[in-house]
Amino acid sequence: MSIILGVTSSIAAYKSLELVSKLLKRGLDVEVIMSENATNFVTPECFSALTKHKTITKTFDKNIHYEVEHISLAKKAEVFALVPATANVIAKIAHGLADDMLTTTFLAADCPKLVAPAMNTKMYENMITQDNLALLKKYGIEIIEPSVGHLACGDTGKGHLADIDDIEDAILQALCPKPLKGQKIVVTAGPTKEKIDPVRFISNHSSGKMGIALARASKHLGAEVTLLLNRDNDLRLPYGIKVERFDSVNDLFELSLKHFAKADGFLMCAAVSDYRVKHYQDEKIKKEAELHLELEKTRDILSYLGAHKKQQKLCGFAMETSKNDLAYAYEKFKHKNCDLLVLNNLKEEGAGFKGDTNIVTLIDAKGHEKLELALKEELGFVIVKRLMGVE
Ligand code: CTP
Numbered sequence: 001m002s003i004i005l006g007v008t009s010s011i012a013a014y015k016s017l018e019l020v021s022k023l024l025k026r027g028l029d030v031e032v033i034m035s036e037n038a039t040n041f042v043t044p045e046c047f048s049a050l051t052k053h054k055t056i057t058k059t060f061d062k063n064i065h066y067e068v069e070h071i072s073l074a075k076k077a078e079v080f081a082l083v084p085a086t087a088n089v090i091a092k093i094a095h096g097l098a099d100d101m102l103t104t105t106f107l108a109a110d111c112p113k114l115v116a117p118a119m120n121t122k123m124y125e126n127m128i129t130q131d132n133l134a135l136l137k138k139y140g141i142e143i144i145e146p147s148v149g150h151l152a153c154g155d156t157g158k159g160h161l162a163d164i165d166d167i168e169d170a171i172l173q174a175l176c177p178k179p180l181k182g183q184k185i186v187v188t189a190g191p192t193k194e195k196i197d198p199v200r201f202i203s204n205h206s207s208g209k210m211g212i213a214l215a216r217a218s219k220h221l222g223a224e225v226t227l228l229l230n231r232d233n234d235l236r237l238p239y240g241i242k243v244e245r246f247d248s249v250n251d252l253f254e255l256s257l258k259h260f261a262k263a264d265g266f267l268m269c270a271a272v273s274d275y276r277v278k279h280y281q282d283e284k285i286k287k288e289a290e291l292h293l294e295l296e297k298t299r300d301i302l303s304y305l306g307a308h309k310k311q312q313k314l315c316g317f318a319m320e321t322s323k324n325d326l327a328y329a330y331e332k333f334k335h336k337n338c339d340l341l342v343l344n345n346l347k348e349e350g351a352g353f354k355g356d357t358n359i360v361t362l363i364d365a366k367g368h369e370k371l372e373l374a375l376k377e378e379l380g381f382v383i384v385k386r387l388m389g390v391e
Helices: 011-025 036-040 044-051 066-076 087-094 101-108 121-125 127-138 164-175 209-220 249-260 301-308 325-335 376-388
Strands: 002-007 029-034 079-085 113-117 147-150 156-160 184-189 224-230 242-246 265-268 275-277 295-297 313-320 340-345 361-364 367-370
Touching: 002 011, 002 066, 002 101, 011 029, 011 044, 011 079, 011 164, 029 036, 029 044, 029 101, 066 101, 079 087, 079 101, 079 164, 087 101, 087 113, 087 127, 113 127, 113 164, 121 127, 121 156, 164 209, 184 209, 184 249, 209 224, 209 265, 209 376, 224 249, 242 249, 249 265, 249 301, 265 301, 265 376, 301 313, 313 325, 313 376, 325 340, 325 361, 325 367, 340 376, 361 376
Parallel strands: 002 029, 002 079, 079 113, 184 224, 184 265, 224 242, 265 313, 313 340
Antiparallel strands: 147 156, 275 295, 340 361, 361 367
């Protein structure tokens, strides 16, 4: 897959080297076009050394066939990303100016385009720049918003180039076919936490990784994604999704209800506590010889959703440890009225909570299928596609 990366003259230009290296590691082909001023910050040779392509800077470069170069590059591109984009280049492309190799190729390309601005806060906030960005959005160009940070000019404010991981994710999303465009997917992930007293709680070892992978896959496939995630989860999240946080089973139940009615797909990947203490202690419980906690059952959220579902495709998960795992999982599939149930057994090497891989068995109305050990990131795509019936 071929990506054109346009680099313009911002101090953040050096971060594009990291971006190129990340994209190359994904097996993608990257060609770089720099504005002439950008070469004051990073040399074209730095990019060439990574991409193994000549970095293009001039329209009238004697070593290339300039008559056709911008058109052939533009045709080849599957994504055009402008990182970092200065106020100047944003103004030019918003108005169709094409006075160098970068802007000419940008205008000629009809693939998905992304623009990641980086500039001084005042320049970014200026109505002229904001109007230009609004124009680009109107033309279907995705703007990867800059973040707030300490800027090279000494100011602190919005204008800092977005996180490189987010930009990479946005580029990968742009490359992916979008069979779920227009659909709403909700994913729950991570453990619930039930307070015992102000100091202690009941929870489990769930890391939330599988759920985050499902949210990422759903977003890549074009869905509008809401991730309901445990509050203290600090893992990196996919670019462009909505996130709402929960602590207790009750919080998660409320949030699930809030989003369920409009969802097309709902994946209940959170590890929900089955019990909570009957009487929460307002003061720290002091130690004694023995402590007996009275527990009561929490609400089974998935069963509730299964009993009330209409258009929603519902996916449940079963975390088992026993040899009887398949029978237990079939039981959950039926009782909780799921369209798909994903079984994983904690005792299998490579499966379970913390790692980056999993071994799952998919159960649906047709039967079950055990998949081989795979990265959670890859399994996310398989599960979401299977649930939503897309390829
Ligand atoms: N689940 C839920 N609400 C609960 C407990 C579980 O929504 N109170 C959901 C989980 O998110 C998962 C599925 O039900 O999608 C199965 O969860 P699991 O813990 O494997 O099974 P349980 O129904 O809790 O049964 P057991 O603990 O006896 O295995």
